[in-house]
Amino acid sequence: MIKNDCMKNSMKQLFRKKWMSILFFCIIMLGTVFFTLGCSLWMGVQDNIHRMKDSFTTVGTVTQKPDSMTMDKRWDAALQKYKMTESSNYTQILDEDILNHLDVAYIHELEKRPFYGAVSPDFITPYGASVAGGASDVSGSALVMEFSPLEDCVPDGPVEVEVKKVYWGDGNPSLVGKTITFCDHYKENPEPLGAGKRYIAFSMWNVMDKHSKEAGVVEYVPITISLGKERTLDWGEMDADFRSTDIGAMWGNFIDEIEKLSCRAVPVTPTAGTELLSPFHEGRAAVAEGEDISPEEYSDGSKACLVSQTFAKLNNLQIGQKIRLQMYFTDAKCSTMENVISTGGMIAGMFRTDILTPEGGKCDVFYEADYAIKGIYSVQSTGGESLHEFASDEIIIPSASVPEEDVRNVIAEGPMRGYNASFQIENGGINDFYKEFSKLPESSLLEVTFDDKGYERFASQMNNLQTIAVIIFLVGFVSVIASGAFLLYSAIIRQRRRTAIERALGMSRRECRTSLLTGIMILTMIAACMGGAVGGIANERMLKAASLEEDYFSAMYSKGIVGNEDEELSVAANQDIVRNSIVFAVSTEVLGMFAMSLLLIGRNLKVNPIQLLGMREEE
Template sequence: MLKSLKQLLRTPVKAVLFFLLMTAATALLVLGAGLWLNTQHKIDAAESTFTTIGTVTQKENAVQVSPLWSASTKSYMSFSSPVYDSLIDESVLDFSGAEYLAGPERRPYYTSVLPNCQHSVTKLGFEDEWIVAEFEPLEDCVPTQPVQVKVKRILFGNIHDSDTFWFCDHYTESPEKMEAGKTYISIMHPTPNMHAEYLNDPSGASGSALEMTALNLVYASQYTEMGEPIKAVFAEENVNGVKKTWEEVTADFYGANGRGKYWESFASSLLQMNDLIPVLPTDSLKLLPTFHEKDSFVEAGREITAEEFESGAAVCLISADFANLNGLHVGDTLPLALLYASYQSSPALVFSFAGEARDISSLIDVNGEPYTPFWQQDYEIVGLYRTINAYELTSKTAEMGYDMAIIPVASVGASAKNNIAGYGVMTAANTSFQIPNGTIDDYMAAYNRNVPAEVRENLEITFDDNGYSQIIGGLLNMRYVAIILFAAGLLSALAILVLLLYFFIVKQKKRTAIERSLGMSKNQCRMSLVSGVVLLSAIAVILGTVCSSVLFDKVQTLDLTGQSEHTFSTEYSLWVRDENAVETEDAENTGVLEVVIPAAMTVLTAGLSVILVNRNLKQEPIELLSARVE
């Protein structure tokens, strides 16, 4: 081997030049391979970590401004509400070219009766917010301001053992006259006394911080499958165009043909309010904005699997707080009895958190009968979920009501068509779909091609890919650069290897002939020519690999993916957790590359060298000496 090295050093310029070129080519090759592998793993991690969902909202066609009388200010207030020309069905999203991974789905929410359950908020407070009561005025009056009345009967609610309260038909400009000795009934809501003339009245009107504000007569909310409201058989017509909020209890009010039975049915249904929990059916957790944004996550147990969603398995997820309060654990059974479905709002607006307004559907149907469960099933609890800052989440995560159970859509084996208590338009909280990452532009192109313009102008589609498009763009650019580096390194290494072998093996035919003539065996000739070349290349590739490791660490600190241009931070996201896991795996794989590539290059050099030497050795020495060496 020493003799072989001495022969190489007889041409020091060539030897040093090839050594340096081989070192550089190896460094480029290993660096390119390492970056390619590292970037590909990050791309794979992004594909598995990130999801792209679209939410759909029907835009209002106009805003209706309606007057509302205020008895305290003796003037009209105004409130606005959206107006829609028609309800657009989610079937418009089923068009050619839409490659859905999940959905599109428009989710109702169900309510389930769960007797004696404990809620994660201290009390829903329905008994203090809704009062259904009979009362008698102490004197003839027109309730345009708080009037004192005597309690005759409480059908629902809590007035804290008081036998009188202050009643006001606050939102009616010219209510009818009430007579002493007669009994009246109303649905009421306790509100602060805002009548200035009573606030400092020592006579006692201001002694009560609350007045009972008349809200409504008994009512039902029921819709057809097409979203058309069904009129209740007991609906009261307006009197002279004025909405009635109270009515007289006559002698036959609770008779066979009286309206009292509807009031009692309504009040009795309200008694179930504190025993209700929301139930959300879905085809995938990825379709729920809170789970998509990682604001909600499974804390114990597991998620519902894709197979369970598809087959309609009787499994569910429930809130971790609700489970703790009610002694429920993963593996327990939760009996769900679904009363009604609502497409009108969302659980967050009905089963709301403290301090938020509620939008409550009536629990009686248009025939005045309480809704009865349309589906009952025991569900296995497979996971407990938690929502980050649950009490602060608002419209962004309106699909999540507190104490909510999440079930597969296909697990409900009966139609709710006769138990639809609310209906409305598609919103970001109830309509969503999932598409492959990176296909937003393709989806919108197909959407614009296939959906009529008059429908598109009434819908707003919002996409959220968790920042995938920004991150993947930089990663794809990085992979492209890595492939170029790898290809350049590979081609350079092969070219340099060919030249090295040409100059130090092929062109050494005369040397081979002389060594054979001096009595050296073929193996000795092989060792004489090959060992020096292999040793030179081995040292070069090892040094090149060391250089590539240093360069790799330097490159990793550079922002070659363009993430510094992001308008959001991924510092605390699950992407960072997965990216760190990828980096750990990449460090191991890069270590393998740093062994495999130098070893492969060394073996290739040795193998080609032996082949070329054997080719020379097949000729007789006299032929090699007499031939013109090219």
């Protein structure tokens, strides 16, 4: 009998038992669907975990909680009485090493970042540019002025004075020669003013407690300048020898320093990694030109820096250019978004009064070096003045680039806050951190908040998909085994008499194998290919359904993790993996069925045909 006759005979035998063939086809196809889906889902999950592992970083921020309250009183000239205000207080300042000693897998240990005030020979801030250009949006809301009262008076209420000279902060148009309202609002018994005499004061608009509630009425109130914990510099008379006195020298120093601070100084933030800074971690800031400072450069303390687009454009700075940073004060308390001055609706420069030494002198430069611009970053504003934001002219440098022993001129110290204290741990380590953190006696004084960019939700989703993949794979595997057993029993073991007849009619062993195998393998291949295709489509749809469209932070940490509710994190299906899974599943099933069929057919062929014909065929 020729080969084609064997194949035709095999197909005829299948059609003779069409319900058995249909059932066999469905079982093989369904088993392949589950087998393919389980394989592709498992490999797809592993690929997504590997591909997206660098997209997640787990950063924690630390805030020390106040442990006491203080009651302050301040005179209010409009109310003619003292106003009492309650404020939070800290009886101790906890050191960052308290968390660094925990048995936690840190990528970056907790750092409490100060920021440095720095100048450079050619720097200019947005405020300095506005002043130099005579911009109309410079309001004169804060100024160092020389003034003279129009008559003898006591400034315990609004009095009229003429502005003789503005040393810093003049508005546009200028206030020189104008009459303004002056009131020593927060002093119960201020010194009297003499007509024709000249006085110097640092004054600001009183927008909260002014006497008149009418719109457009501006009242200037003098501000006391702090010279440390014990000394202050207050407004006073400028007599003939004023400039040669110690007080006169202090005022001269203050005028020089506040002009330098607002017009030429920039905040410099040292850090161990860009990811530790909230705007970068949250994706609101990114390096737009050049590249980020590398981990090695951060670790080695390389003289590299990142500057903002606003500052780079204003000062014509380019990638690779070196800028000389002369650091002259350290703030270990405030955010770079505190104590700032605005023009045109944007933060334009630094502004504060605690810029003199306790002796009333100027802060000298404690460290200077040339830093190469590695990258220029852009920032997407949140629309408010959050303390976690960057100042418009903020420069970022490796903290190791400034020797710790050189840092001095600390003008403000305070506790750890979310904007200046952060650390990074391995993804998935939040639970372990909290277990260690709870052992600290001081844990009740600290609030730790995590932002893992959705890793906890992503990992949970992937774990669920892996479990589903295993279940589906096992269902497919059992289905294939069951269908294989059914096939072998129905198409081979129960066909022993047929094999004996074919051999008695002169068919060779090879032709008998072909007669039995052809129909089985054709049916198996068609069913397996269709099942593989359906399994691949089902895999893509399952992964699309796993897209994280809501707030993707685990509810388990809802009190300790913040997230971005509007972001979407999708889990993509890798087409190569889907195709490979289909090929693997179909090939495995076809080859497995082929091998098992050959094995059992071979056993049938070993039995003598006469002996087989003498057996009763099982129906």
